Amino acid sequence: MIEGVVFDKDGTLFDFRQSWGVWTAQLLQQLAQDQAHADALAAAIGYYPAQQDFHPDSPVIAATAEEISAALLPHLPGHTQPELAARLNALAQHAVMAPAVPLRPVLGALRDRGLKIGLATNDTEAPARAHLTAHGILDLFDFVAGYDSGHGPKPGPGMCLAFARATGIDPARAVMVGDSAHDLIAGRAAGMRCVAVLTGIAKAEELRPHADVVLADIGALGAWIDRLADDS
Template sequence: MAGGAGRKPRGILFDKDGTLFDYHGTWGPILVEAAEMAARERRDLVPEMLSVIGFDPATARVAAGSIAGAGDTFGLVDAWITIAGGWERAALIAALDGLFIRLAPERSLPVTDLPVFFRGLKDREIRTGIATNDVAESARATILRFGLETYIEFSAGYDSGHGQKPGPGMALAFCAAVGLAPHEIAVVGDNSHDLEMGRRAGAALNIGVLTGTSGRDDLAPLADHVIGSIAELPALLDELGG
């Protein structure tokens, strides 16, 4: 486990999908629809397109650390464009991002009552933000869809100009936005790239959750704590004195 396991955070930066929202239930159907759109009339290509990004249609599960589980639109496009063919790269990026902006907010399945959860963090005077490898507009729309705009002070996507995970840019931008130093924040996520972002940024705490694509063994080497879901986070904060 990483260092800093006993420090209480003044700010918490959350991953979105797999952390606040059940990953498989939310993104499995969206990825199938995205592959069908990218394949156009060649539906026979869809199984290969899903396999190459780490999605198994038979189980509707996404592999830990895969393009589907940890990547961004750039990764999807680079994996699919040579299979599907007939696309300009920029056009496929735009088409996929448009699909995600439309579908993700309305189909996201929260892992707990998010307004109650974030209200509890605000009552503790903890500043909160979201960092996702999804498109930024999708993240903003999801925040509004679930009535979280009162609580979440920062959100960033892969296209926000801070770089993509596992780079530290989004975590450092969160710190700048809320006026905290990296050693005063925690990062919570379901994938190694979330925790790597936190470690590279110098976050005090990196907390893994099991509501996404990764198992405990995947997360433990990078995490100070691994919990079942964010619903267990208040109890952990109590243990840390937060």
């Protein structure tokens, strides 16, 4: 029986391309000195400006601000990595997120099933809370962690295990839901079931080896959990 669900944020609760494509364009506009410089910065983080899309290996998808800033730093003389990472985190708090599904009805239905809900993101905790607050859903979460919350980043299992400790749930009775291999590897290492969704950049064939099931989006999660209960 499933008792709790841990969600990734970007690409899972929020559509990745719609949310971060525009934000990345704005970031590069602020950092770049000219078009050639903007192109170099975009290439460094696997961003396609014309399409506002990302290469599957882009660090923007699942990496931390430190890792993204490290990729940009060789093209930004005069900046330091801590300063650049802090700038990225500050800008991220104001990113306009596009929900992948109507979030309050979907998450509320999970709460109505008696499930505990958590968030484990490689974003920092402050922007994560800001994004949840902006969409009126922070109150639905029993646990919120970013990579800076003291549990380490994904694909390590620290945030998933911290959710289990905070809620008193056996990890075997919890589900990790995400759009990247990082998310699913983290959940599996914590001993959780893993659900992949396709509202990020990764394709089903990339995620399937790490997942118990691949869903179009989190809107189908409740029905999948119900089927597990019926089969048990």
